[in-house]
Amino acid sequence: MKLVAVMSLDSNREELHRMYREHSIQVFSEIDIRGYHHTQTPSAVDVGWFGHASHPAYSTLTWAFLPSDQAEHLLDAIAELNHETDPKHPVRAFEMPVDRSI
Template sequence: MKLLVITCLKEYLSDVAEIFKQGNIEVFSTSDIIGHRNGASHNILEDWFVSGGEKAESIIIFTFTSEENVAIGLKLVKQYNETTKSDFPIRAFIMPVDQSV
């Protein structure tokens, strides 16, 4: 089992839901998030969150699923980011689940 975590602008939730559907990921959870920064960056496009007084409505999406489904989901996120030119791409990462109860 793996944990797939995605952060993105809230407006991309339906796109991520479609990615999950294509990746055979049927169940996922969401939570609103607010990013904070203690320093300035040289390139704002490389940052996960906005800087200064600007705010963006962001969301974190996560799911526990099989290694196969996570691989498909990550591939689809990469394709989405390559075809959808945005200053705020979808960010995704995978974490192993060593134990669960």
């Protein structure tokens, strides 16, 4: 089992929900996020995610517990999506192993 977390700009929310339906992900959790930065450091510019302190960037974080093969297929689909979208605002996703759950 894997814990898959996906962070993207809010404008990608419906596309991600469609992708979850297509990959038979029936249950996931989601929260809204406001991203800020106080300086325009090179890393903030490169990532392209964070709004200025007075104008935050709105994004979303979803996560789901998935079987390993389903997690792999979802991450592959997200990588494909990133090839089709704005490279300065990619969808960020990662998986973590779930060794034990209660």
